[in-house]
Amino acid sequence: MTNASTTELRYQSGFGNEYATEAVAGALPQGRNSPQRAPLDLYPELISGTAFTAPRHENRRSWLYRRQPSVVVGRYQPYAQPHWTTGGDRGIALPPEPLRWHPMPLGDTPADFIDGIRTLAANGDAETQTGIAAHVYLASHSMQRRAFVNADGELLIVPQQGRLLITTEMGVLDVKPGEIALVPRGVAFKVALPDGPSRGYLCENYGAQFRLPELGPIGSNGLANARDFQAPVAAVEEEAGDYELIKKFGGHFWRAPAGQSPFNVVAWHGNLAPVKYDTANFMTIGSISFDHPDPSIFTVLTSPSDTPGTANCDFVIFPPRWLVMEDTFRPPWYHRNLMSEFMGLVYGEYDAKPGGFKPGGASLHNCMVPHGPDKEAFEKASHADLKPHKLDNTLAFMFESRLRFIPTNWALQSPALDTDYADCWAGLKDPFKS
Template structure:
């Protein structure tokens, strides 16, 4: 098992790997998961992220050896969260039009942590049916401190856009900066602190099947995201006497309970259900070296499959720095309408299809069969540019793509900075058909 030292934090390497780690030598039982008495009188506790009878290659679970089991908590009481909603509101009348939001700014005098600063922009599906996803944004100005959170409705894919996140989980600590992503499994307790102060970013709350690496098919054995570049934390635990408030998302509602000690008391663990982080600079981009260019699915980092083969519950796709070398080819994305619905964000830099209007921290939504593509400026420039090798650099855009239609929330349509003039970016595209002379 390989380890890596990063910013004084230790990590284990590999996505979906079986890891074993102990903060105190000898804390992991040998040969038995739940002996009559575990080493150092720790409590064995199993967290299962899949059904017990799931196929071996899909089964996700971790054995934890902790100072106190997670059943030791106070009674839960309702907790209000107005802006984090679950699933799509099918009664909402949403026109079949492209939507775009300018970056959401921090409000003066408003102090919120990662959980209270979360707001749903658009969602689909149903957490109870374990299908669909939510596209969210967070604006956090303070660390969670002695608050912790657990999401029973779905796993959370976090894409920081501004400021690092220090994510403490039951399995250990991850430090995640813009350009990196973090994937937190359903049911794992965590908290988020802010080493750099105010932080903003995007979240996919995945109600469906676990995210996994896509199949490579004809690409072969190498390409896209490599399993070894996903890093999991090593075991670490709090000292006793650190009570926390535990917030739980359960069935689309929020609950709170006191704990007499820290929930981050796991001294050792082994398994393959664990938070991980990934640096997008390690993504091996595949593209054309002749003419035309492949579908954007070639940029898939992670996929959550549905019951229809090849049609994802959710794909996480990135558009990182890359070379464009195709001959006689319009190089930005072409104009298109898709069965799949696309929620898009920009971490930094400029997106080549919208060089002026799409800003870092903003978002766009192009639902099923809604036409979209390059704005007038991008089309004119790309149609007339010399076709020499070109490097797209200093850019990172991404997409949450889903088979289900996204339904924007009331917050997104009424309070968030919706760009009312978005459609104008295509208004100058004239009919330029050059009819041949008789």
């Protein structure tokens, strides 16, 4: 790859900004988006991530100036992807019980990032642009001369083990555990594994694009700041040769040959771009008096639905933070939610499940399914000396959705499924004394 002035990766700051970047000086046209002849004889190409008439503050699009347009590709043929499911399978009868999976082993089957994706649970429908899917990826080697395009939704990538070097049409993102990446719907990308085999989580969002949540009474500062999101600068893959293009379209997968790299964008401008974000920059907010606030105060990104205040998906993190509340049970209380919760653990220990929830694992608590601290966590928190305490070296997250998650048959039959999960509450006795 090349860029304007250096071979080192550089970024542009901001979320939803109007970016402008060129890998070769003079490649960006001035004053118009599609001149009769673009500079350097490049091809202008528009990618629209929202409807043309979306309100200006919500409209997302970028102009790409490339050596060949993306329409130059061979005929598509079906591509087998048996473990990636789109939408919830209503035929699976799921009891209203909590579910948990131990960390998924990388396994003995070689797979790159795309072929290593496994769907744990999903809801909604990509055709109606509602809902999400929660996946894990188990990758053993880098994608080479192949790229992936998802026409069904944007991808929120949460690495858990190993860095990802994500090459996109707009440039390159280097994403390590503790950081996240967001790749818009329809943008081609490939993933290299500079640290070797890699594991992590994916949220495939069929609904409205992720955006920063409104802050309401919090005011103008707090949670994730737009300036801490980083978009890539323009870069061009110089190496010539054929490519394989994998495309997800309507829940089906297709492959086509291409005689050139899809990463041939010499310049681009607009506000539709892949970005990365370091969760260490999240400004946590919590109680400094008593009681335990709702997890909504930990929302990094939200995908709104047609019901105000009820998200298609909230991406919520539980990073290192101080606990100072007085006369308060500090871990999450026992609760049942309208919102369904898919949780993962990137590193460290989750305070409500200190022994049973491991990095790389996952849990699922669907709508109105009771859950909360296990017996060990409850007893420890109930008798703790409530001094200021910092939860450190930990990062958990949730994909919260208004829709019920339906696990896949692969997830329900996986050896990683913790069939004894409910036993963590069995020791909770009735201590009531009248």
